[in-house]
Amino acid sequence: MAQGTEDLENLIALMAKLPGLGPRSARRAVLHLIKKRSLQLIPLAEAMHRVGATARECLSCGNIGTIDICDICANEKRQNGQICVVEDVADLWAMERANVFKGRYHVLGGTLSALDAIGPEELRIPKLIDRCQSEGVTEVILALGATIDGQTTAHYIADQLPGITVTSLAQGVPVGGELDYLDDGTITAALTARKSL
């Protein structure tokens, strides 16, 4: 590289830390950005500054936005009484893209994990219990990952919410999925939960 490239090397090193990018793709991305300086590099830097200055967690559900109470929590058209519990903001966005759930959300910020020493206090579980009481929630839908930690978390939450219906997403064959490509666990779950036509 040329002289005065500490800035360039620094930028490449920072880009390489992004999930999905490594040193080689970071170099490619940086060269691409330098070629499209006014169209991409400068707007991207400014967008990052803005998000860095304004992004915050919703005080109620944990969604990321720029105001204290996100628009899902503030939207009076959304159904009260139903809370969908997700591990992460990305899961909340995925649910919203499916555009099928009309209640509120609650982002845990992870799952219980004995190995990583993550207990209920590290997650937003106490806040969930508060909300269930104060918002008159009747059903909590657990949309957690089908991992051991996810299921442990699901059972822990169900235990903490007596008197409230706790459900979880159905497990089965993905829409458009072919049996041949599915793992044994999914086929077992789909067969166990079979429905009459």
Place this chain on the structure above:
Amino acid sequence: MAQGTEDLENLIALMAKLPGLGPRSARRAVLHLIKKRSLQLIPLAEAMHRVGATARECLSCGNIGTIDICDICANEKRQNGQICVVEDVADLWAMERANVFKGRYHVLGGTLSALDAIGPEELRIPKLIDRCQSEGVTEVILALGATIDGQTTAHYIADQLPGITVTSLAQGVPVGGELDYLDDGTITAALTARKSL
């Protein structure tokens, strides 16, 4: 997404335009950055601003740096008389990582391409011819891609430089490569250029 997320959506859209990222990985990267705001998001935004303000092409070879003449061109310890011609800055960096070439470089900025209407004037070929005369160059090493456009460019450049030795990188089996995984063209080239042990 939550209210006031135009900034977030804008950032995700810009990230998704980077080579190697799509909408899904851009969302993941943005959530990752927001979680690591002070360690990654802010430094990355600042690094981009700095590079956007200072990055420029070396006036001589076309390498990217922050000064008018890059340190390879300015370095008096580098051998005069040899110029390695590459398509792109990324190729120059790859050559430098191999740490074997001690001469100077010349970045073309692409290859001749009839389909894309890229002629010699669109590339830095006239500048290369200038440099060969003014710098007393005796050998031009063409390190261009083994594509049709790359080879067309190589032959064009060789024709423009009478009286100068023009060589190109050897073609053959990659170091560590297994024959079974190589394409026919590479095996043919390696066999044709076989050497006595």
